[in-house]
Amino acid sequence: MNILSFLNNSKTRFFLFQIIAVSIVAFIAYHAVSNLNYNIDRLGIHSGLGFLDLRAGFDIAEHFIAYTPDSSNLDAFYVGLINTIVVSIISIIFASVLGVIIGIARLSNNYLISKLAEIYVEIFRNIPILLQILFWYNLMLISLPSPRDSFEFFNIAFLNLRGIFLPKPIFESGFIWVMLAFFMGVFISFFIKWFFNKKHDLTGVKQRTWGYHLLSLLGLPLGVYLMLGSPVYFDYPGLQGFNFRGGFTFSPEFLALAFALSIYTATYISEAIRAGIESVDKGQKEAALAIGLTQTQALKFVLLPQAFRVAIPPIINQYLGLTKNSSLAAAIGYADFVDVFSGTVLNQVGQAVEIILITMAVYLTLSLIISLGLNLVNHKMRINGLNE
Amino acid sequence: MSIFTPKQSRPSPKTQVGILSWTTKYLFSSKIDIALSLFAFYLLYLILPPLLDWMIFSADFSAKTNAECTREAACWFYIGEKMNLFMYGMYPLEEYWRPNLLLAITLSFAFIVRLLRFQPYKNKAALALFIIYPVVAFFLLYGNDFLGIKIVETDQWGGLMLTIVVALVGIVASFPIGIFLALGRQSRMEIIRFLSIAYIEIIRGIPLITILFMASVMLPLFFTEGINFDKLLRALIGITLFQSAYIAEVIRGGLQAVPKGQYEAADVAGLSFIQKTVFIILPQALKISIPNIVGSFIALFKDTTLVLIIGIFDMLAIAELATSDINWMGRKTEGIVFVAIVLWSLLYLMSRYSKALEGRFNTQY
Numbered sequence: 001m002n003i004l005s006f007l008n009n010s011k012t013r014f015f016l017f018q019i020i021a022v023s024i025v026a027f028i029a030y031h032a033v034s035n036l037n038y039n040i041d042r043l044g045i046h047s048g049l050g051f052l053d054l055r056a057g058f059d060i061a062e063h064f065i066a067y068t069p070d071s072s073n074l075d076a077f078y079v080g081l082i083n084t085i086v087v088s089i090i091s092i093i094f095a096s097v098l099g100v101i102i103g104i105a106r107l108s109n110n111y112l113i114s115k116l117a118e119i120y121v122e123i124f125r126n127i128p129i130l131l132q133i134l135f136w137y138n139l140m141l142i143s144l145p146s147p148r149d150s151f152e153f154f155n156i157a158f159l160n161l162r163g164i165f166l167p168k169p170i171f172e173s174g175f176i177w178v179m180l181a182f183f184m185g186v187f188i189s190f191f192i193k194w195f196f197n198k199k200h201d202l203t204g205v206k207q208r209t210w211g212y213h214l215l216s217l218l219g220l221p222l223g224v225y226l227m228l229g230s231p232v233y234f235d236y237p238g239l240q241g242f243n244f245r246g247g248f249t250f251s252p253e254f255l256a257l258a259f260a261l262s263i264y265t266a267t268y269i270s271e272a273i274r275a276g277i278e279s280v281d282k283g284q285k286e287a288a289l290a291i292g293l294t295q296t297q298a299l300k301f302v303l304l305p306q307a308f309r310v311a312i313p314p315i316i317n318q319y320l321g322l323t324k325n326s327s328l329a330a331a332i333g334y335a336d337f338v339d340v341f342s343g344t345v346l347n348q349v350g351q352a353v354e355i356i357l358i359t360m361a362v363y364l365t366l367s368l369i370i371s372l373g374l375n376l377v378n379h380k381m382r383i384n385g386l387n388e
Numbered sequence: 389m390s391i392f393t394p395k396q397s398r399p400s401p402k403t404q405v406g407i408l409s410w411t412t413k414y415l416f417s418s419k420i421d422i423a424l425s426l427f428a429f430y431l432l433y434l435i436l437p438p439l440l441d442w443m444i445f446s447a448d449f450s451a452k453t454n455a456e457c458t459r460e461a462a463c464w465f466y467i468g469e470k471m472n473l474f475m476y477g478m479y480p481l482e483e484y485w486r487p488n489l490l491l492a493i494t495l496s497f498a499f500i501v502r503l504l505r506f507q508p509y510k511n512k513a514a515l516a517l518f519i520i521y522p523v524v525a526f527f528l529l530y531g532n533d534f535l536g537i538k539i540v541e542t543d544q545w546g547g548l549m550l551t552i553v554v555a556l557v558g559i560v561a562s563f564p565i566g567i568f569l570a571l572g573r574q575s576r577m578e579i580i581r582f583l584s585i586a587y588i589e590i591i592r593g594i595p596l597i598t599i600l601f602m603a604s605v606m607l608p609l610f611f612t613e614g615i616n617f618d619k620l621l622r623a624l625i626g627i628t629l630f631q632s633a634y635i636a637e638v639i640r641g642g643l644q645a646v647p648k649g650q651y652e653a654a655d656v657a658g659l660s661f662i663q664k665t666v667f668i669i670l671p672q673a674l675k676i677s678i679p680n681i682v683g684s685f686i687a688l689f690k691d692t693t694l695v696l697i698i699g700i701f702d703m704l705a706i707a708e709l710a711t712s713d714i715n716w717m718g719r720k721t722e723g724i725v726f727v728a729i730v731l732w733s734l735l736y737l738m739s740r741y742s743k744a745l746e747g748r749f750n751t752q753y
Contacts, residue, residue, distance in 0.1 A: 014576070014577045017577060017580070018577050018578075018579040018580060021577075021579060021580050021583065022579060025583065031610075032610040035609070035610055035611055035612050036609050036610055038612075039608075039609045040609070108424070109414065109417065109421070110414060110415060110417075110421050110424050110425060110428070111414035111415060112414075112415060112424075112425050112428040112429070113424050113425070113428050116428055116431065116432075122736065123732065125739075126731075126732050126735040126736045126739060127690075127728050127731065127732050127735070128690040128691070128692075128693040128704070128731060128735075129690070130693045130694055130696070130704065131693055131704050131724065131727060131728055131731065134704070134707075134708070134724055135721075135724045135725075135728065138720050138721055138724060139721065142718075142721065324594070324595035324596075325595065327595040327597045327598065328595075328597065328694070328697075330597065330697055331696070331697055338595070338597060338598065338601075342598065342601050346601075346605065352605040352606045352609060353606055353609060356598065356601060356602045356605065356606045359594075359598050359601070360590070360594050360598055360602075363593060363594040363595060363598060364590060364593040364594060367592075367593035367594070368593065
């Protein structure tokens with residue numbers, strides 16, 4: 001009797017179940033690790049993180065930091081990580097711009113525009129992203145011209161089979177002052193905003209401030225820039241032999257990846273934008289106009305804030321998805337993190353466990369950073385008293 | 389005395405009906421509108437003619453060899469010749485009846501379940517089919533010496549068949565795991581909740597390709613020597629691990645949508661935890677989650693293309709592989725476009741279906 005009631009006590013049961021769960025997990029983990037140790041010994045694989053300091057021995061076509069085959073695996077790690085971040089950020093920017101345009105276009109009164117936007121969304125959302133990456137990459141390889149007859153843009157930028165060649169800004173030492181002036185400008189801009197908000201609160205006078213902002217954000221750095229005698233010059237790409245030299249290059253792999261990611265993610269962003277705009281009740285606009293706001297004011301103070309509250313969280317989730325999808329670079333050989341680290345380095349070193357775990361940790365960190373951003377935005381947009 | 393005869397009502401003004409008014413209203417209503425329409429026409433002009441020209445007007449449908457085909461446009465005979473490869477991969481020709489039969493069985497199962505939907509024993513029947521089906525499917529596709537069905541190793545599987553197999557196995561195998569993870573995440577037992585949350589969040593935070601790499605290079609190290617995994621099985625394990633985290637989140641949404649009163653009423657009625665979960669909560673939660681489960685199946689179907697990175701020949705990988713045929717060099721675009729059309733049609737139909745389900749299940753209580 002006592003035993004039964006003891007067993008039926010929910011606290012005891014919880015305890016027992018959790019003990020069982022933990023022991024199952026521990027059992028599996030123990031076996032996995034002991035097998036792992038055995039297999040590592042058997043196959044003669046090294047373990048530990050020592051491989052990070054070894055000479056990498058392979059070249060990476062695109063690197064934003066100094067890298068040669070003599071660099072260490074750790075350098076390769078950074079090169080890959082930075083490439084992933086660069087392609088993600090550039091794709092996020094393009095996807096957002098395109099997504100917002102398409103999202104608004106879908107709600108347009110113009111039949112042709114809204115229909116085109118809808119067709120675009122339905123086509124590109126329902127084709128796997130990997131297929132799109134391979135498609136655009138293939139298309140670029142067969143349709144871009146050779147370096148000799150590449151597309152020119154005002155003779156400073158070139159597009160050909162080897163990628164896109166852009167002028168590369170070279171900063172002289174004086175440029176640091178321009179940067180400082182810019183940060184100063186940002187600071188001043190915040191002060192201007194604070195000052196005029198305060199003034200508005202105290203006196204009720206609302207002034208247009210964008211002129212001041214423009215002056216502090218652009219005028220100040222520009223002034224310093226001109227004062228120092230333009231401490232930036234450009235390194236223009238030029239044809240030498242069979243290829244372009246100088247300037248700044250994005251490979252066709254990068255272009256295909258960024259293009260496909262932008263096109264694909266833009267469809268989801270446009271849907272989020274559309275859902276956000278449609279979620280605002282019609283009464284909100286009518287009420288805003290009824291209390292005497294102008295169309296612009298109604299849009300700025302009433303409609304858009306509510307639309308954004310609905311649209312932003314899914315959009316940030318799409319940014320997260322895009323960052324994860326950028327790992328498909330491995331399929332076309334863009335030197336992103338997965339391609340460099342879980343691809344080439346793994347093949348050379350053979351330490352699968354360490355490398356895969358590090359890769360996971362890196363992507364988890366990236367995800368965590370983006371989720372933190374999402375939480376911040378959600379917190380900022382919270383309506384006090386609505387959801388507790 | 390005159391009889392009242394109603395006057396024939398006048399026709400609507402010309403500006404309000406007909407194609408002219410439609411165009412003025414929806415295409416040319418203002419200056420901005422005109423500009424937008426012209427821009428849209430220009431876009432169409434840029435995209436459509438070259439696309440149609442490549443796909444249809446200049447394309448070659450009859451030329452039998454690569455040399456006879458034009459370079460500038462599509463050569464569709466290539467797709468016809470490689471059709472078996474696209475559909476079945478390297479599956480032996482004389483065994484094609486097996487995947488075909490399986491497809492027929494699948495469709496008739498779906499039909500049977502639909503027929504039985506008003507019968508009292510429908511759930512048991514569906515459950516039985518659900519258990520029998522994978523066994524039948526495995527014996528049919530892989531074969532069994534005892535049953536006298538020739539064994540076809542999985543490295544010969546490929547094409548659309550493999551794509552569908554991977555997606556179906558992924559969703560079916562991840563479903564029970566997902567239910568347990570979702571329940572674990574809702575549990576009041578801290579350790580179990582922690583383990584579930586950790587699993588779900590870790591998997592959701594990393595790209596599928598990392599999990600596939602893990603399954604293909606790291607997983608074999610965790611097993612004793614001699615247990616040698618099939619490559620496809622490793623990919624399936626990876627996909628199941630991945631998908632179960634997403635399914636868990638979908639089902640958690642369903643669990644949270646079940647009104648609290650249902651939980652309390654089940655407790656009051658004296659049901660045990662298992663009775664409460666199986667008979668009261670899960671049926672409601674799963675019903676609510678069905679549209680989202682379909683949605684996550686669509687996402688999985690798109691993700692199956694990733695298996696090509698670890699060397700499994702799904703339909704997209706076939707498009708890459710088929711161009712290595714020396715007779716058909718340089719016809720990669722046709723292959724990719726064909727796969728795109730096939731996968732797009734399937735995915736589009738599924739997303740329409742999911743939309744329809746959403747409407748049907750959107751019942752207010």
